[in-house]
Each structure stands twice: as C-alpha cells, then as structure tokens.
Amino acid sequence: MRCVISFLLGSVLLLTGCSGQPVAPLPAPVTLQGLDTQLQHLTFEHRHQRHQLIGVLHHDEESLRLIMLSPQGQRLLTLLHDEQGARFIGGSTFDPGFSATWLASRLTWSLWPSSALQHSFAGSQWTLSEDGNRRTIRYQSQVIAHVDQSDDCLAIHDIEGSYRLFIAPLDDTNSRIPATCPTD
Numbered sequence: 001m002r003c004v005i006s007f008l009l010g011s012v013l014l015l016t017g018c019s020g021q022p023v024a025p026l027p028a029p030v031t032l033q034g035l036d037t038q039l040q041h042l043t044f045e046h047r048h049q050r051h052q053l054i055g056v057l058h059h060d061e062e063s064l065r066l067i068m069l070s071p072q073g074q075r076l077l078t079l080l081h082d083e084q085g086a087r088f089i090g091g092s093t094f095d096p097g098f099s100a101t102w103l104a105s106r107l108t109w110s111l112w113p114s115s116a117l118q119h120s121f122a123g124s125q126w127t128l129s130e131d132g133n134r135r136t137i138r139y140q141s142q143v144i145a146h147v148d149q150s151d152d153c154l155a156i157h158d159i160e161g162s163y164r165l166f167i168a169p170l171d172d173t174n175s176r177i178p179a180t181c182p183t184d
Contacts, residue, residue: 022139022160024105024126029082031116034060041170042068043181046163054170059111066107079103106165109137110147110154153181 040055053076056067063082069075078089079100086104108117109128114135117128125140135147139160148155154167168181 022144023099023101024108024137024139024144025120025124026081026086026101026104027108027112027116027120029059029063030061031119032059032061032064032112039170041168041181043166043168044163045166046161055167064104064107064111066103079107081107106145106156106158109135109145110149110156110167155181 035058037056037058040057042053042055044051044053052071054069054071054073056069058065063080065081066079067075068077068079074093075091076093078091080087080089081100081104086100088100108120112120114128114130121127127138127141129136129138133149135149136143137145137147142160144158144160146155146157146159148157152168156165156167158164166181
C-alpha cells in the first residue's frame with residue numbers, strides 16, 4: 001500500500017509543474033472522427049523522473065474521454081471533453097494540480113486533424129506548423145510543444161512544462177511496449 005501511495009504522490013508532483021502554462025483553445029469534439037476505445041501505455045518524464053501509467057482513451061463525435069490508471073489498475077482520474085468543455089469527472093483519487101482544459105489541449109494536439117486545430121487557433125495567438133510527422137505548437141511565436149508521431153509511439157514534448165509524454169498502444173498481444181517508446 002505504501003508503494004501505491006508513493007506512486008500516486010509522485011505522479012501528482014510530476015504533473016503539477018504543468019499548471020501555470022497558457023491554455024490553447026480546444027477544437028469541438030465533433031471535428032474528430034470516432035474511434036474504438038484504446039488501451040495505452042503512458043510514460044511521463046519530468047525533472048529526471050519517469051512514471052508509467054495506463055490510459056484508456058475513447059472518443060466519438062460527441063466527446064473525448066481519458067481514464068488514467070496506475071499500473072496496478074487503480075483509477076487516478078477521468079478527463080471528459082465535450083461540447084460543454086473539458087473537465088474532470090467523479091471518481092478521481094487525487095487533485096492533479098493542473099486543469100482539465102490544459103490536459104485536453106495537449107491531447108488534442110496529437111489526436112485532431114491539423115485543419116481542426118488551425119480552425120480552433122484562428123483569432124488567437126496560438127499557431128500550428130507541421131514538418132513530416134512533427135507538429136510544433138506555438139503561443140505568441142514561442143514554441144510550447146512538439147508532437148512526434150509514428151505507428152508505434154506518440155511523443156509530446158511540452159517544452160514550456162519541461163515534460164515529455166510517450167504514448168504507445170497496449171493490447172492483449174503486447175507483452176512488451178515497443179522499443180520506440182522509452183520504458184526503462
């Protein structure tokens with residue numbers, strides 16, 4: 001039990017450093033094509049610490065939902081982004097120290113088509129540029145994050161928050177996370 005509590009506290013501290021950043025406008029959920037529920041391996045790196053979680057991601061034309069679980073399967077928090085905005089919904093075991101809108105904005109940078117992001121950014125000081133499999137998100141011309149995408153791994157490097165998030169698919173056939181995402 002002590003290890004679980006330490007893990008939860010470490011995860012909270014890891015993600016708390018992200019809370020003071022500007023928040024990007026969010027595209028409407030209807031602009032994202034629906035997809036079956038995905039089980040994902042999440043690796044967070046922040047200040048020379050690495051924490052691994054399990055993510056359950058589901059989105060359809062009405063909403064995006066991310067459930068974050070400890071490696072032992074305990075639900076830590078649930079993010080919901082729909083036409084009413086982004087918010088955390090009941091059953092979370094801790095206060096993450098960052099807003100639901102902040103977390104949802106980082107997810108949209110990797111999931112939404114670039115046309116929807118650019119439409120959402122229109123009239124704001126946010127911009128998106130793409131070079132191959134890399135997206136660069138800027139606020140007031142300052143690079144906020146890079147999103148690198150491959151078939152095996154999605155990497156979000158949030159420069160402003162000094163963290164990296166690696167997302168790899170996880171299913172019953174994966175006995176080991178692909179080497180393209182760090183796991184050690």
